[in-house]
Amino acid sequence: MPTSETLTTERILEATEDVLRRYGPAKATVVDVARLLGVSHGSVYRHFRTKAALREAVTARWLGRTEDLLAEITEAPAPSAGEKLRHWLSALFEAKRHKAGDDPELFATYSALITESSDTVDRHLALLTGQLTSIVEEGVAAGEFTAPSPASAAQAVFVATARFHDPVHAAEWRRPAIEDEFRAVCDLLLRGLRP
């Protein structure tokens, strides 16, 4: 049976995203996902033991796209830690803004889903602040930054830029002044990291 042979986790997650976009997070069911794939809901449950696990997995996949993009920036060489930090913050802002602007319904869906996947979100936030921490450490090692605790400085940078990545602020991302605000906040934070 080719259908069950090709029923990969990835295909289920794609179908789940489609179903969520179509019916919204309140109404989407595992049966809808199975129907879209032309399989029994038992087949879906062989990959994800519960509906909650499936929803967590699709949320993690969505957040993972941003994590991968930012990991590349974190690991790539840059002229300075300051430029890398600014590039990282700006890529995060861009990624979130695109997600919100290009497909507002899907963004609203995920904004609702993340409220029920607190472990997945905590892991995502820890991963992002971990990347920021390694950029701050890079700057400290190069004598470019001073931070008694790079982890706490990274956390402060992340919190201070919430306006530019937290989905609760999505409505503000279309305002014309937002670019200037982003630059001014980055400038101030980078000055705060100077020795």
Add this chain to the structure above:
Amino acid sequence: MPTSETLTTERILEATEDVLRRYGPAKATVVDVARLLGVSHGSVYRHFRTKAALREAVTARWLGRTEDLLAEITEAPAPSAGEKLRHWLSALFEAKRHKAGDDPELFATYSALITESSDTVDRHLALLTGQLTSIVEEGVAAGEFTAPSPASAAQAVFVATARFHDPVHAAEWRRPAIEDEFRAVCDLLLRGLRP
């Protein structure tokens, strides 16, 4: 008639707040306000020409309480501009957190109201960043801060502390880590203002 004699703007606003708390912003009407005061709705309309004007006025009064508190800090002498800035940010956070924690229903009501009173909110935000600007200017004059544009630095400080005053973040204000985050963000911003 003592009733109409004592029908002050302040009494109407107090009654409006009671009515909003009781019925919620979607259902509260001018007739409810008039009934609570024992007057005709025409008497209320003599003070506020429209229901929207009444709602704007009660929102402005609510926001004004925080403005007055922060104006005192802005105008009072302080050991340094840095300490004044920290005190101001911390008083703003405390005020918002108390509003959200002491009377969550009223806070939710006003959080809904501010979405329809954009002029009032813009005026409130301009007033607060104006206060911040004067604190930054004070620090620049004393040689304690460097800011090419105090207004833009003040705006950046306000945006970077959104997590601690924007009502969209109210749910996070009860987390135990919030105090440490607030301190870390303030430290970083104050270091960013150093010459």
